[in-house]
Structures are given as C-alpha cells and as structure tokens.
Amino acid sequence: MLGGYGVGAVGALLMPGGRAGRGIAAFGMVWGGAAGLALSLQVLLGGAAFTLEVPTLLSIADGLAFRLDALGAFFLGLVGLLAIPCGVYGFEYVGAYEGRYSLRLLGAMLNMFLLTMSLVPCADNVLTFLLMWEGMSLTSYFLVLTEADEPDTIAAAGWYLAMTHVGLALALAGFLILAANATTTAFGDLRTAAASLTPAMRNTVFLLALAGFGSKAGIVPLHVWLPRAHPAAPSHVSALMSGVMIKLGVYGLLRIGLDLLGGGPAWWGALLIGLGALSAVVGVLYALMENDLKRLLAYSSVENIGLVFIGLGAGFLFLGLDATAAALVAFAAALYHALNHAAFKSLLFLGAGSVLHATRTRDMNRLGGLIRGLPWTAAFFLVGALAIAGLPPLNGFVSEWLLFQSLLPGIESRAPMVAPLMTLAVSVLALTAGLAAAGFVKAFGITFLAIPRSPAAECAHEAPVSMRVGMGILAVACAVFGLAAVVVMPALAAALAGSARLPVPVPGFGSGVSLSMPSGFARMSPTLVALGLILITGAAWLVVRLFASRWPVRVSATWGCGRVVQTPRMEYTSTAFAEPLRRVFAELYRPTQDLSIDFHPESRYFVQSIEYRSEIVPWFERYLYAPLVTRVRRWSIWVRALQSGSAHAYLTYLVIALLGLLTLLIVRPG
Amino acid sequence: MDSLFSQLSVLGSSLVLLFGLILLWRRGISAYVGAFAAQSMVLSAVIAIVGYFGNDHELYWVAGTLFLLKGLVIPRLLRRMERRFAVEREMEPYVNTASSLVVSGLLVLFGYMVTRPLVGLSQLPTRAGMPLAMGLVLVSLFVVISRKKALTQVIGFLMLENGLALLAVLGTYGIPLIVELGVALDVLMGFLVMQIFVYRIHETFESIDVEQLNRLRY
Amino acid sequence: MGYVLEVAQAALALALAPGLAGLIRWLKARLQNRRGAPVWQPYWELAKLFQKEVVVSSNASWLFRAAPFIVFASTTAVTFLVPILAVPLPFDGLGDLLVVVYLLLLSTFFLSLGGLDPGSPFGGMGASREMTVAALAEPTVALAIFALALAAGSTNLGQIVARTMADPGAFLSPGHLLAFGALFIVTLAETGRLPIDNPATHLELTMIHEAMVLEYSGRYLALIEWAAAVKLFIFFALLGNLFIPWGVSVVLTPTTVAVAVASLLVKLVVLAAVVAVLETRIAKLRLFRVPELLSVSFVLALLAVTSSFLLK
C-alpha cells in the first residue's frame, strides 16, 4: 500500500505534465487503493491485527507505531474502495486543468492525501495518529486550493484549514488528558490509563473527542466548512473528502469513545442522537435550498453524517444501558450506512464532476436536458440519487432500514428518557429520508431532464471513458452493497465486537438471501425485492407490447395550454421546485424575498424584466461564527492599540512590569 | 572609624540622588548636563572614599576612569550636542514638575521598601546608602518615561548607570575590576551610539522630540 | 400452494383496483344526486387508452418512457407483500411495512421525474408539490408503523395481522385507533384524494397528481392510471386488514379463502363509502394548509407510539 501511493506521489512529482504525469498519478492511486483494500480485507476477515513499529522515527513520543485492528481495517478498506474509482476518474478529469494549474502538485498531493488517510486508522500511538491526521488535513487543504483562481476558493480553504486545526487542537487535548497518567502514548497504555480516569475526566475526554472529530465529520455546529470546501475542490477530491475523510471523524470518535474509554454513561448516546438528528434535519433542509450542485451534495453529506451519528448515539445509549446486543447492532448499522454513503455520495460527486467537466458550471438554474448530452452520467447519477434517497433495491434503503430496525428496541426500553428520544430519532430519520428524496428529485430532474437552460448545457458532451468507468465501478458498488447486506453486516459487527463490553459471539444477520435482525424483529430480503421488481417490469412491458396498439409513437411538442412556443425560461427551475418546502419550513429559513419589476417604458402592462432575489438565513454562520469572529477582531484592535508607536508608552509598560513584579515580591515574600 | 565612613558614604549617595532630582525640577537641558556632571563627580568621590576606607586600591582606578569619563568627556559631548540643536527649553513634559517630584518621592520610598532585605543582610558600613541608590535607579527610569526630548532620555539612561554603579559600590565595595572596566566601556559605547542616533533623528525629523516618532504602529 | 395463492392475490388486486376507483366515483356522483358513470367505467377507459396512439414530447428522454413501467412494477410488487387474502404467505419474509412504504415512495419518485421530463411548467409544479406532500407524510407513516410494530412485536405484516387477530382486545387499544386515524389521513394525502388534491379536476393550478401525468398518453397513461388505482387499493387493503383483520384466512382452505374474499370486498366497499362521503362533505385545502393537516396526522401517530409503550 505504501508502495502504491508512494509511487503515485513521486511519479506525479517527477513526471512532466501531460498524459504520462496524470497516468502515473492515477496508477499510483489505483495500486495503493487495491493494496489498501486487500490489507483491510485480510485483517477484517482474517482477524489477525497487523502491526509495524518504527521506533527511530518520532522517537520523542514512543516512535512511529502502526497497528491495524478490525475497526481500523474497515476504514482502511473504505479508503481503498474509493481510491480506485476516483483514481480512474481523476485520470481524465484532471486533463481540463492542463494549462491552468500545476498537475504535478495535484497528482502528488492526491497520492499523499490517500496515503495519510489510509494510515490514520492504522496509527497506534497519539503522535503518529495526530501526524497522519494533520497530514491528511494539510494535503486536502492543498487539494482544495488547486483551483486557486476561483474567487471563493481561498476563503473556503481558509475556513477549512481553520476548522480542521481547531478540531485537531480539541482532539489533541482529549488524547493528552488520556496520556497524562499513562507511561507512554501508545493506545494500549491509554486503554489501561483510561480505566483509572475519574468520571469527570472521562466525560471531558469524550466531549473533546466529540468536538474535535465532530468538526472533521461535519456535525452541525461545526459543519460550516463542509459546504464551502467540498465544492471548491476538484470533483474526485471532493468525492474522496465527502466519501471517506468525514468518516475518519467517525473513526476517531469510535476509537476514543468505544475503544479507549470503553463506552460511558447513557447521556453520551443521547447527546450524539441529538446532534445527529439536528445535523440530519439542518443538512437536508439546506441541501433542498441549494442551487449549486456540489453544495447540495455537500449539505447532504452533513445530513447522512447526522444519520450515522444517530446510529452511533443509539449504540452508545444501549451500551450505557448495558443492552450490549442492541448496541452492537446499532454500531454495525451506523458503520454500514457510512460505507453506503461513501459509495453513493462519491458516485454523485463524480457525476457532478462530469457535469462540471462538460458544462463548466455547477449552477443548476443554468443546466437542464443533460440526459441527451451525457446519457451515461445521467444514468449513474440516477443510480446515486435512488441510493441516497433510500429507495428499495439499492444500498441506501438497506442501511436506512437497518438504522430504523436498530432504533426499534430503544422504544421499548424502560429507561425514562430513552423512549421519547428514540421516537424523535425515528421521526427525524423518516423526515430526512422523505426530504432527501424530494431533494434528489430536484437535483436529478432539474439538472438532467427537460430543456437545456443555457447554451453550455445544450452542447454538453459525454465525459471521457475513464470518468465513466470510475462512475460505473461505484454504481456497481451501490447495487452490490445493497444486495450483499447479509454478508457485510456480520463482518462489521465482528470489527466492533472486541471493544467495550460488546458481545464477542457476533449475532447472525439472517442467512442466504434474506436479511433479518438478530432479535428476530423483522425480516427483509433486498435481493428478492430487486428480483421481483425486475420480473414485474419485464412482465408489464411484455403485456403492453402484446396487447397495446400497433401505433408508432408520435413525437410532438409539449402541451403548451394554448402557448405556441416552449422556451426553457418557462420551465420549473431548482428554486421554483424547492419553493413549496421553503414556504413550509419558513420558520427555519426566514426567507427574504424582493421582487424588482421594471415595466416597459410605453405601458404599465408590459414588463421589461423581473428580478426575483431570495435569501435564506444561514443560522450557524450568522449567529455562531460571526459573533465569534467579531469578538476576536475587537480584542485584536484593543491589543493593537498597545503598539501605539510612542516610545514613552513602551517604556512605561517596561517600568510597570518591573514595579509590578517588585510589589508582588514585597507583598508575597513566600 | 566605621561610623565616619558610613556617614560619608550616606552623604555622598544622598547628594547623588539630589542631583538626579534636579532633572525633574529644572526645564533647561544645560541644567541637566550640569547636574549629570556634578553627580558623576560626587559618585567618583564616593568610590574613592570606599576605596580608601575599604583599603581596596583598585577602586581608585575605577573612581579615576569614572571621573574622567562621566565627569568630563560625556558632559562635553552633551554640551556640543545641545549647542548643535540650539533647543533651550524642554517642552511641556508628560508630567508637570510638581507631580513628577511627588512621584519621584514615592519611587524613593518604594526603593527603600524593595531594598529592605538587602540592608538587613549586609554587614558593610555602607549598607545604609543602598536604598538611595535604588531610589536613583527608579527616579532615572521615571525621567526617561516622562521627558519628551531625546537628549533628556539619554541623560536619564546615564543616570540609571550611575545609580547602578553606586549600588554596586555600596553593596559590594565594587565588582571585580575587569568587569567594572568592561561595563564602563560598554556605557561609553552605548552613549556614542545614542549620540549618533540623536544626530540622525535631528537630521530626518528636524527636531529631537521623541513624540514625533510614532509612525510605526500596529 | 402458497405461491399460487400469492399470484392469485396479486391478480385479484390488479383486477379489483380500477373497479374500486370507479365505485368511489360512482358513489360520489350518487351522493350529489347525479347518475354518475357506471362502476366499471375505468375498465373501459383503460382498454381505450391501451388502444390509443401514444404522443410523446420532443423534450422527453428515455426516462419518460421507462417511468410508467417502473411506477406500475413497484406498485404491483407491493400487492405481493400486503396481506390481502391470507396471512402466512411465503413472500411475507420478503419485505415488511417499511419496504412497502419505500416501494410506494419509489413509484412517486419516478412519477415526479416523469412529470419533470417534458419540461412543461405544470409537470414541474405537480412534481414539486407531490414530493413536498410525500416528504411531509413520511414521518407519520414511520411512526404509525412503529406503533403497530410495538404492539405486534415485529414490523412484518403477516405477524402484525396474526397478532391483532390473536387478541381482539388489541383492536380497541388507543394505539391502534390513533395509528388508524394517522394512516387514514396519509392515505388521503398519498393517493391524492380530496382534502389534499382533487382527483376529478383538470384545473392546472390546483391538481398535484394529475399535473404530473399531463404529458402521458396512450398505453403509458393507462399504466399510470392503473398503478394509481392499485395504490389506492393497497392503502385500503392495508387499512382494512391491518386494523380489522377478521376474515383474513389463516389456514388455507377453499372455504376460508372465499370468506377472505368476501370480507375483503365488504371492507373495501365500506371504506369507499367513507371516502366518498368525506369527499362530498369537505372542500380542497389550500396547498400551504396541507402541512397543518399532515402535522395533525403526525401528532396522532406520535400519540399512537407513546400510548403503545406506555401501556406495555
């Protein structure tokens, strides 16, 4: 694996521009990804932890140590799984950057990004983990900055690096509290040291880890960088970031919360569920209102991460109530949804990338009718949209079904606060599923169907082969994960089994084709449902072909209700599509609308132009981050006044310091 | 014998402190230069007395160099500078004369409190003068802060050096000779550099008022 | 034997569905003392539509042609899962109530896409409103399912029906009644009945379901109309069999099957009558009052869930 990414990075750096350079970079990614996947499967299924110690490096804090256990292997596999399609996709996609940005830097950084991301789950001591973690943030920061000419890329990158750095600082604090009374900083010692921590300290460590890794995962109060950074990055990079990097936030939380601290009181789970629900609702609602395709996908990542956190929360809650079997199922369901989200979200980002590649614009109000120009991309995007909306045959539905079922035992439990919380979680889960379906009808319908709304959309051409292959792999992955739930779930449960009182004998998730909850609560078989759907469609098509009329299909203009010409401006745009929901959730959005109509000079009854502008309230930016920034700015102005320029003032500070210390000495001789 | 010695040393150091206070009282720079010259001479006298009574003959050398250096050479250079800039009166300082005198009184008092452990510890007859030396150090610091003219600030700095030298002599009958000579050389070098800078300020700013030097901010 | 019954049940559903729609239309006409078209009128319409020529918009893509088939397929797939006649059906293990709901959401998804494809403003308007209503109905459906599942111990339909048949007292429990009310409102929303959407009108600005299918014609329109009718049938069957399961045959003998068919017909007629009376009594809600109605149903479902685990 190291070899693969290493070759890719070095190759990209040395090789001159042009196809060869891109080729080496893509080859490096594919090779590294495959190696990573193989390693993770070997550990996940084989169960043997893979360790590698390099004491000479980083000798200041117990050397560079890697230990890949089952939990880490899952996330390593995730990186490997996505590296392959994104590498293949990136080969052609980067061609568009030929003249404008340095391909060598992009290729090298991408490989380094994948390398550091694969090594994060393997790290076995604090400094190695932080080194890889910050390396991942740094390389992805440079990747976001590839398109530095775009106006808001720099601001987006700035937000991103600032948020990840703050996250790192919090996680660092959490780790170091753990390491305070441990002899070395290896995770093994941390585990033993954590046992002797006071409950108050354990709670602070958990909260710090939640804040630190939550900011990387994009949980609501800390999600503001995600809708800015992902659209700014090249599409296959934002696919990797959205698909995998935010999952490493989940990994970090699991590593500290579950593995090192070994679970905690029930309110941890409740907090996670609350945050998850909030993220899911806010994510999907803001996704609905977006007109920029990639920002819509970024917000929907926030939503899906919210769903994953609801699963994690349920797991921690049950762990707190000692219902360990239900906890294991909830954790496995959350991980499975993370895996599925990685597959279909990166597919959607790659689709958006090929739309951007073809039309050079992401604004949905200027797209439309791309299904003619980009048939393959449209088909893959449709598969992705179906999966993310959680519709039956594909993997999105299966993981949402599992999340539903894993929440169910919570409703019956006796503990006072659990039942209402679970009901809230279930209703949020369902609401977000519905709104996601509406959102992706909008995303797919407005972008790909109907009449092209701009010349760029009209003459869009299909993406090159390698991009289609990349998307194809992911589309197949979506279908396969949907059907292979019966195999994947036990493997995930085994990954989590060892730590924190979770039962080691992993419960069965159904046999053969049908997937059933271990508590026997409900059974469902995704494969047979898919098969049934195909059979019935075939039958219906056959019946219609036999009995229906022989008339050939006549193509004519859309019914215009008396109107003669049908122009693209008469179509429903994405803002129009989302308008009913904006009105329904007006409390949250508080939309501001101003309509400026300038009439035709001759008569008031003819209109020259109408301009409709409507903004929605970005709650978190305005009421959480803006005051923070202004307060820091006010303090800095106050501190700046210290450096006022007068030598006398400077000397006065010096004398005051001296007299102060002297008085201190006199007053408190001890 | 010791009582005469300690009385003489206390008299000397109080004279040195009084000359320091003149800076706060008078306005003209020539008065400052005169006060500094007189202060240096009294200081060298005190060193000579300590050398005589403490029968440490090296101190005579120290007294001699100090007298020559700070008593004659530096005042002459200062007067040349003063003639060059032809600036007679110190402009309105940050703190008017009355309150600056009150503040210097408080500083001397503070000097007493700070040096209380020193006086308690030392058995040398000259220990009584140490608080006065510390008082001079603090007063000269106050001079540097409150006066606007660059030249006055230089004189304040030189008085600070005098205060410290006095402190050294009274507390320990003088630090080892080599170090003492090194310090004297350093002070001279420091003064020469400051002199160059004052000339340069005068060239570029047409006045030696430090108040105008506030372009570099934030 | 079970498979034969399964296929028979699906065939029965497909056959009866247009009749049910015709019955409601006929009952409404009688209530408004009009003669109204005969009950089997929809059959003629379907037959006519299958023979008619298909006109497709020039802007439409392959999705426009594929959507009707997928909509029809997903709706008929549900008929295999819903316990219309007998309970221990072999396909019961295939999918539970969640699968049913999400299959219906799949059909709405493709119907909206079909509406958007030709690029006419009416299709867009219909699609956007349909998706809004569907999205807001989701949480109610989920909570109603969980209310039932808690009482029955599993979300699988067969088990729910069997459990409610086992202890008749369950029917009168508040959880059941509230869930029934919630699901009834959702039925009206999903199938586009009066308070949310007027099935009889063609006034562009008011219709939701009809606006999406405006562009369809010929055999595609037939498929979609048929699918809509089957969807109505499914919801009525769900309401009927889940909450009033008596008559659903547990042991498979010809007599019990006949009894099951009879009881099914009776339930359908009763429900059709209720809907017809309801539609003549109340007028259509303004679109932006619909969320209030749906939130009423959400509260009902919430109470259903809370009452079910409080009483446990």
Next chain:
Amino acid sequence: MSPFALLLGPPLLAAVLAAVLVPYRPLVGWTGALLSLSSVGAALVFWSRLLAGDVPTSGPGEFLRADALSTLLALCVSVVGALAAWLGPGMGEDDGYEPAQARRFRIFSSLFTFTMLFAVTANNVGFMWIAIEATTITSAMLIPLHVTKASVEASWKYILIGSIGIALAFGGTVLAYFDFVNMAGRQDAALHWTVLRASAAHLHPEVIKLAFVFILVGYGTKAGLAPMHTWLPDAHSEAPAPLSAMMSGVLLAVALYAVMRWEAVVNATVGTGFTDGLYITLGVLSVAIAAFSLVIQRNYKRMLAYSSIEHTGLICVGLALGPLGTFAAMLHLLNHTLAKSMMFFLAGRVLHRYGTTEIARVSGLLKVMPWTGGLFAAGILAVVGLPPFGLFVSEFALFRAGFSVGRPWLVALILALLAVAFVSMIGHLNRMLYGVPTAGVRTGEDRLWPLIPLGLCATTLVVLGITLPAPLETLLRQIVAIVER
C-alpha cells in the same frame, strides 16, 4: 588552536578585514562567508566533545566554558551567522545596497555574531552581560542601513528600550553578586557561573529573588517577552532582512539563554516554584499579545516579528513545565531559530522583488517567484506548527508536558491562542500566495543559489519533524540536567 579560538576568531577576523579594506570589494564578503563556516565547525566540535562526556573550557580560570546549553546556542548563532554572511549584502551581485552600506553591514554583522558567540560561551556572568549589551549596540548600528524616517525611529526605540532593559539586568547581576559577597566574601571568580551555581544553595532567598526579577525584566526585554516586547516588531520590520533574521532567530534565544543561566542558580536556591510562576505569566502574556496582534496585521515582516514573540512566549511557558517541558522548549528553540531565520531571508527576497511589505499589495507570489513562494509557504506552515515540520513535534511534546505536569487549563488556553494565530497567519499567507500577481512585478526567479541554504534549513526542519537524531537527544538531555537539577 583551542576550539574557542576557532569559534570566536573568524567573526573578529571578518570584521577587521571589512574595516581595513576601505573601498569595499566583494572579496570581503566571500572571505567573511568562508570564515563563518569555521565557527559552525567549532560548534560541532564542542558538540562532539560533549557527546564524549567532557565539558571543554579554556582561558584563565575557566573564563570561557561551553556546556550543553551554550553549545546548542553557539550552534544556532554560528549557523544563522553563516547564513547571514552568505546571503547578506555585498556578495558581488546588485542586491540594492551600495558598497559603503555593504561594508558597514559586514563589519557590524560579524561583530554582532562575535558578541553573541562570546555571550554564549563566557562563563563569567558579568562578561555575559557586557557581551549582550554589546550585541544591542552592534545590531542597533545596522538597523538604519537604509536611512528612512521609519528605520531611524525603529533604531532609536530599539537602542533606548534595549539599553534601559540591559541596565536593569546589570542591576540584577549586581544584586546577585551582593548576595554572593555577603555569603562567601569577595573573590575574583565570584561572578563565574559555575561558582555561583555550586554555592547557590547557601544564597539568601529574598535577595536572589529580587535579583532574578531585575534579570528577568532586563534580559526579558532583549528576549522580546511581553510587556517589554514593543521594540521588536518595529526593529524587525525596518531592519535589513539578514539582520532581522539574526535578531529574530538567535538574539531572542541568546537573551533567553542568559535568563536560563540565572534560572539554574535561582532554582537551586529557591526551588522551581518561583521561576515557573514568572515564566508562565510572561509567557502566556506574550503568546496572547502576539496572537491577537496577528489577526489584523498588514505588514508581513511585522507578522513574522509577532510570531517570534509568540514562539518565545511558548518557549518560556515550556521552561515552566518540568523536565519534559524544558526538553520540549529547547527543541522548540532550535526549530524556531531555523524556521524564523529562513522566513526572514525569504521575506527579504519578497521585499526586494515587490518593493513593499504590505500584505495587501503582494499577491500571486507563487506565480511571480515559484521557488521562493513555495519555501515561504513551507516556512509559514512550519511556523504555525503543521506536521511535517519540527515545530509540530516540539509543540506536541510541550503540550504533553503541560498535561503530565497537571496544568490542563494552561495548555487549553495556549491551544486557543495558537489557534487564533494559526487562522490569521494562514489567512495572510493565502492572500499573498494566490490571486493575480501585482501589476508591474517582474515574474521569474533570479539568483537561485541563495535558495539552496534556505532549502537546506527547510529539509532539516522536516528531518527534525520526522525523527529526533540521538546526538541531539543526548544534548537536550544534558541541558535539562543543567537547568532542572
């Protein structure tokens, strides 16, 4: 030819050579540069002698002594001195300095290096003071190399505040000597650090604490600790690039060296409680003032100056966090010296090309000078403490020490302040690196060879970030032994 001569001789020789050859010729520059390499060699010799376990001394009565702490500082000073000699003005190309200015730079920069080396190796505390006072004088002469209103103002403030501060330090030295004299009577070797250190246990606690307050305020002024830091941004932004590199990189470290020397004595007398309290107050104050001054900074040289104040404050806090903290602080000192001097040389090149120190008027640096821009970006990433570079590791060790000593809230506060500084510096960096290059600025790199030594600095930083070589570790352990025992 004892190693001390090898260390101290070359700078003196270079200064004399520059003074003698009146019509300045590049030959002087080149010889100065070559000579500076020999002092680096001498520092390495000291290091190897230390590894072998003996502490080299020379001169009458151990006048010059190079133990672990002074060897580390000597190494830093000689390396940065060599950099300044190689990259300074007067090497033959046209670098914007007339021959007279180049000659003046050569004389005083060599003297500056000599005085710092002497300060670091002098065993006599009095001579250490004299040497540090001399550094102020020699560096003050160099600030107004280009005579402008701003540089005159900066030099005046520098010399005034510096001299006042140093005078207070002299007061502290006198008080400590007074304490020693009262205990053991007058001896010539009284001011030797080794003697003071040995007899520290019997010194009177009250007086030594008073002395340490004077020393801390005095040398703290030279080290740029708040609230005595005010001269630093002006001096560093107006001084020519090589001088500000030496000042920011090493002069602050030498002043801290002096404070640490005295800290060793005071700790032996009074225990670490007193000094830790002072260090933490001044350290946190420096980090806070520097962090908040970085937020709305318009001048990139002042930005670097404030970042030096921040890191000096950080080192100060590190010294107060027990043995592991001192270890981390010394590593941080080394890393910071390398990073900051590299940054100031690069800032000099950017200033030479763009002609302005305004961040707003510098844009598209990566396009104008790709290599300098790249190194500049790497330097800023190093300075804010991002992984591949050494500062990340030393800051991590610092925070770990903080937690293990049981001061979590202090580390939390420091983390928050560092985050503020991080965000603002990255913001400023982005404004400079990207965007459309400023109009009228010639693109393309010229005189590539100066980038080689700077690239070397960057690679050493990365190496220090990845691993900690064994010899360096033993050196740092010896320093901890000196200070903490």
